[in-house]
Amino acid sequence: MSEPTSGELPRPGVVGAGQAARTYQARGSTMLFKALAAQDDGDFSLMERTLPPGGRRPPPHRHTNCSEAFFVLDGQVLVTLDGHDMALDREQFLLVPRGTAHTFSNPGPAQARLLVLHAPAMDGYFAALHELWARPAPPSTEEERALMARFGMSPA
Numbered sequence: 001m002s003e004p005t006s007g008e009l010p011r012p013g014v015v016g017a018g019q020a021a022r023t024y025q026a027r028g029s030t031m032l033f034k035a036l037a038a039q040d041d042g043d044f045s046l047m048e049r050t051l052p053p054g055g056r057r058p059p060p061h062r063h064t065n066c067s068e069a070f071f072v073l074d075g076q077v078l079v080t081l082d083g084h085d086m087a088l089d090r091e092q093f094l095l096v097p098r099g100t101a102h103t104f105s106n107p108g109p110a111q112a113r114l115l116v117l118h119a120p121a122m123d124g125y126f127a128a129l130h131e132l133w134a135r136p137a138p139p140s141t142e143e144e145r146a147l148m149a150r151f152g153m154s155p156a
Helices: 123-133 141-150
Strands: 022-026 029-037 046-053 061-063 067-074 077-080 084-088 093-096 100-105 111-118 153-155
Touching: 022 123, 029 123, 046 123, 061 100, 067 077, 067 100, 084 093, 123 141, 141 153
Parallel strands: none
Antiparallel strands: 022 029, 029 046, 046 111, 061 153, 067 093, 067 111, 077 084, 077 100
């Protein structure tokens, strides 16, 4: 499946390694969206995400409108869930239920890679985050929080 041209919605089908319906970048991460809200009536979105070592963490937050799940493909991901740090290693899974305070990062020496599922879908947020990070200077935490609020996330 190749990258669609602007406005063209990819048809559902097999999406191979390194392929995506849409690709976004933010905080040094590449986000390959395998499933988009527009493909499944907003039921869920699925991304394969890279996390650079020591990259900027998302501000701690709660999703008021969706649950989120992480499945680590490579490396290690540190998730702070309700104030408790948990190291997720390769092939470990974590569900973050709606309303649970969390953030995440890569504490390891190499890039980490994980699958992230949002139900209902959140790919619209990541499209807007991509635009925010595409500016010449990185956004402030306050700008990120304002964007998060637009998409049903509250500070934790």
